[in-house]
Amino acid sequence: MAVTDEAITKIKDMIISGELCAGDRLPPEKELSEKLGLSRSSLREAVKALEIIRVLDVRRGDGTYVTSLEPKLLTEAMTFIVDLHQDESILDIFEVRRILEPAAAAIAATRITPEQIASLRATMETIDDATSVEALVEHDLIFHQLITSAADNSYLASVLDALSSSTVRARIWRGLTQEKAVDRTLAEHTAIIEALERGDADLAKSLLTVHISAVEYWLRQAL
Amino acid sequence: MAVTDEAITKIKDMIISGELCAGDRLPPEKELSEKLGLSRSSLREAVKALEIIRVLDVRRGDGTYVTSLEPKLLTEAMTFIVDLHQDESILDIFEVRRILEPAAAAIAATRITPEQIASLRATMETIDDATSVEALVEHDLIFHQLITSAADNSYLASVLDALSSSTVRARIWRGLTQEKAVDRTLAEHTAIIEALERGDADLAKSLLTVHISAVEYWLRQAL
DNA sequence: ACTAAACAAACATCAGACCATTACACTGGC
């Protein structure tokens, strides 16, 4: 194995073993490179790789730290990869969403707070007939994120957020606008909010299944 | 933005725009670094980061290539991150698995081939009373992977594989062995195979829910 | 006590050298 990959493994092991904890600061690059037995250049490659997947946080002029390692950090790394897979595979991604999002809504229905309901309603009010596609995408993003976060499971939220990255969303809403299907989609959002408010897990789940399937059906035709 | 991060973005954009396709070879490091306007060292950091998340494949003495970008490559990158999140958060991970795996089994029940059924049976026959924990983990890994792959959705398989990384599995089987719960777990595996063979999606789904919930219950007590 | 300048520590970047591996073309033998 290359020295850089060894260094990646060693740093990872230091975190798994507990030698390094969330928030801890790593030794300076020079010192760490000597300890691990490689040059500073090679160590920097390892650190950069761990920074991209949000394991390390490098602060210039200060030092390098282990991130909080919260599940939400998984999103960024996953989104990066999902963004690159956008053609045929989009239907597979939707199949996973159609499993996860209704389940998330059902959980959310039992746990959602009045404040979260209010936030959902607020996102609806930012929309009218003149709203741009970009604003619709933004609304959609927040709407679905509010539901997944109401399910109170960071992993669930992270995976779902990554699977519905904004580049994918943008393409879909552009299509929905052309098909004049925006009204129907927004009406579905309203119905979902009402089901969540009544705590009707079963209805919320079914509504989400219908909601996602509708988009999936449109996509299947468009491709 | 730092030059290295710029380089990462530029390379990513080259892939999204189609300037670089799966399997394509990048220009040599020296040439690419001049084209992007940064030193070879800094470019190498960018390349290393993209290699870790399986976007690039670097072959020493040959060149650097864009990977196939298949969804299964998502697994490795995700596993790397999930491996680092192993304490309290394990229950959240199980909640996601309990949603996805029964759904995957239901889909698998309608699509599974006789060959895949035979492979599942074969994994059962490698096990007896004297089997070591390591071998049990290996069996479990293959068993669940066969089911997710029978669902014929690479994204579903990737996400599930990542969420049930082998480090997590190892801990659990060690616990099951101590609790003498190995027999019951293996019996559940057998029942799942039979449901899949009969194409009974509903039963397969329920069996998976029970199967995962049992482990989840044990975990909740153990923590 | 407060402020601002100086300092030190740490990461950012670069240039250039040399090593190790691989692919490929060439050559000789069959």
Add this chain to the structure above:
DNA sequence: GCCAGTGTAATGGTCTGATGTTTGTTTAGT
């Protein structure tokens, strides 16, 4: 003509050392 072995060029892997930039801390002055 075909194949195996060989050599070479191309390419990534690694190291060293220097310099720039940013940040946090200390210190001198008010």
